[in-house]
Amino acid sequence: MPAIAISPGTMIELVRETVLPDLPAGFSAEADFFEAGLDSMGVMQLVMYLEERFGKKVDPTELSRANFRSGLAMAALVMGQVAGA
Amino acid sequence: MKTGISAVPPFPITGTDGFVVALDYLSRSADGRGLDALSEIQVCGVPDHDRLRWLAAELPRRLPLLHATLRKNGLFGVPYWECTGEAAAIPIEFHRIAGVEGPEASMIESISTLRRKRMQGRQRTTLGPPHIHLDVVRTSSGTWSILMNWSHLLLDGTGVELLFRHMDELWNEPHAISPVQPVTRNDKPWWRLFQESESCGTHLMNLGAEPFVSASRGKVVSGRRCCLWETFSKEETARIKLTLGKIGGDMMRTFFYAGLAARCHQVVFQSRGNTNLSYAITMPVQQRPKDSAGRTAIFQNHMSMFFYILKDADLTDLAKASKALMRQHMEHLKLKRHLSFNSMQLLTRCMPGKTMLDLVRLAQRGEIASCYHAYTGSFGEGMSSFCGGEILNAIHMPTVNAPPGSGLFVSECQDQLTVTVSYLDTCLSESETELMRERWRSDLLGE
Numbered sequence: 001m002p003a004i005a006i007s008p009g010t011m012i013e014l015v016r017e018t019v020l021p022d023l024p025a026g027f028s029a030e031a032d033f034f035e036a037g038l039d040s041m042g043v044m045q046l047v048m049y050l051e052e053r054f055g056k057k058v059d060p061t062e063l064s065r066a067n068f069r070s071g072l073a074m075a076a077l078v079m080g081q082v083a084g085a
Numbered sequence: 086m087k088t089g090i091s092a093v094p095p096f097p098i099t100g101t102d103g104f105v106v107a108l109d110y111l112s113r114s115a116d117g118r119g120l121d122a123l124s125e126i127q128v129c130g131v132p133d134h135d136r137l138r139w140l141a142a143e144l145p146r147r148l149p150l151l152h153a154t155l156r157k158n159g160l161f162g163v164p165y166w167e168c169t170g171e172a173a174a175i176p177i178e179f180h181r182i183a184g185v186e187g188p189e190a191s192m193i194e195s196i197s198t199l200r201r202k203r204m205q206g207r208q209r210t211t212l213g214p215p216h217i218h219l220d221v222v223r224t225s226s227g228t229w230s231i232l233m234n235w236s237h238l239l240l241d242g243t244g245v246e247l248l249f250r251h252m253d254e255l256w257n258e259p260h261a262i263s264p265v266q267p268v269t270r271n272d273k274p275w276w277r278l279f280q281e282s283e284s285c286g287t288h289l290m291n292l293g294a295e296p297f298v299s300a301s302r303g304k305v306v307s308g309r310r311c312c313l314w315e316t317f318s319k320e321e322t323a324r325i326k327l328t329l330g331k332i333g334g335d336m337m338r339t340f341f342y343a344g345l346a347a348r349c350h351q352v353v354f355q356s357r358g359n360t361n362l363s364y365a366i367t368m369p370v371q372q373r374p375k376d377s378a379g380r381t382a383i384f385q386n387h388m389s390m391f392f393y394i395l396k397d398a399d400l401t402d403l404a405k406a407s408k409a410l411m412r413q414h415m416e417h418l419k420l421k422r423h424l425s426f427n428s429m430q431l432l433t434r435c436m437p438g439k440t441m442l443d444l445v446r447l448a449q450r451g452e453i454a455s456c457y458h459a460y461t462g463s464f465g466e467g468m469s470s471f472c473g474g475e476i477l478n479a480i481h482m483p484t485v486n487a488p489p490g491s492g493l494f495v496s497e498c499q500d501q502l503t504v505t506v507s508y509l510d511t512c513l514s515e516s517e518t519e520l521m522r523e524r525w526r527s528d529l530l531g532e
Contacts, residue, residue, distance in 0.1 A: 039371065040336055040339055040370065041370045041371075041372070041389070041423070043336050044336075044414060044415065044418055045418055047415065048415060048418050048419060060332060060333030060334065060337055060407075060408060060411065061330075061331075061332075061333055061334055062334060063333050063334035063335075063336040063337045064334030064335050064336060065334075065335050065336060067334070068336065
């Protein structure tokens with residue numbers, strides 16, 4: 001598994017690269033991905049990429065809107081500080 | 086009535102529309118009725134007839150697809166909506182329930198009677214307007230309902246909610262700007278779409294390798310269109326969310342309710358003495374475009390469809406069923422089958438409906454799926470009022486064609502969950518739908 005630093009910025013880049021290519025520059029760590037167009041299909045794609053790139057297996061109980069809301073929340077999820085279902 | 090002639094260029098159907106056109110054809114080939122649905126909003130207050138009539142006249146002037154006709158040039162042309170028709174007002178009727186005081190001349194025995202009547206749809210001889218019909222019913226001195234009959238050719242459940250939302254927006258701000266319907270463009274040549282479709286095509290062929298069941302047993306049949314639904318109270322809905330929260334997070338709901346659809350059908354087939362069956366479950370996932378101002382498209386069908394196979398062993402409880410669906414969903418995403426399906430939809434949208442369904446049913450031994458299913462989420466993206474009154478509840482009553490002959494649909498409004506089974510009476514009996522109800526109550530409430 002390549003060592004990639006886990007940070008809100010890395011998560012925002014992942015979201016931009018994989019599911020929301022039009023995410024504006026300067027999208028903040030707390031800004032809401034869902035308001036920017038993330039949907040359930042996109043979340044499931046992110047689950048796949050989190051496992052591929054960070055080795056993070058997302059448990060069904062972690063599949064909550066809160067955990068995918070922002071770069072900050074996703075970074076916390078990958079680092080094991082989940083927001084809960 | 087003021088009318089106008091629009092000069093909107095021909096509007097091609099989306100890839101998903103192509104499949105819906107084929108299903109509408111299947112429905113019409115059984116008994117002449119198209120694939121229509123009924124949606125209802127129950128509202129506090131009293132209906133303002135004049136302003137509702139204004140809305141019914143104003144919408145077609147702003148939204149040309151409401152008075153468009155579906156046409157097709159040549160055998161391999163892409164069907165398109167021709168918007169040159171007169172922008173006639175949406176038909177709207179006003180009623181009151183017997184015993185309720187009001188100015189409406191039309192008195193009906195009950196709203197259920199009207200729902201049953203409207204659900205039967207109408208004989209379709211053309212694919213032109215009206216695509217929508219409205220009924221406004223005064224249900225008590227302080228409540229009313231609006232029923233919208235709509236054609237699936239032009240709208241899907243989410244689109245209907247957005248249309249209701251836009252009606253409310255215009256009610257509050259008559260000069261509000263209406264969303265512009267984005268045009269579906271396809272720059273890929275047919276051979277590229279063919280190549281990209283291969284993964285999904287192989288998957289669909291494999292679905293039929295092991296026979297699955299449906300309530301119509303793969304036969305094209307007609308029947309009376311029926312619905313049984315249950316709206317759970319706010320307290321019950323909160324309990325349901327707790328139950329589901331033990332299985333997975335809130336982004337798992339699509340899988341919960343698809344699993345519920347499968348389990349509710351399983352109990353029916355088991356009651357018929359059929360065990361060790363396979364179930365092909367459809368799961369539509371919205372892919373809704375926005376216009377240049379970021380407003381979500383109201384019209385046309387915008388979905389990628391996933392088809393999953395569940396066996397009896399996957400359906401021993403709701404947790405197992407929803408996790409099995411999620412596992413298959415992840416596999417599909419890894420193989421990019423949703424993109425393959427989108428290409429297949431674009432490739433086949435010019436195919437005559439009969440040919441498309443003949444191919445599907447040939448590969449799948451007469452069947453299309455074991456049942457239909459959709460979860461539309463929070464009604465109107467959480468809208469709480471409609472045309473001057475607080476919303477009490479909102480329900481979708483889709484109709485289904487056969488095969489498969491039945492479907493289970495889940496929606497939410499004002500923190501109340503509604504589960505609806507829609508069926509043809511030739512495919513499911515009332516006692517079988519009661520079995521389904523017992524199953525969903527036991528799965529969702531633990532009863």
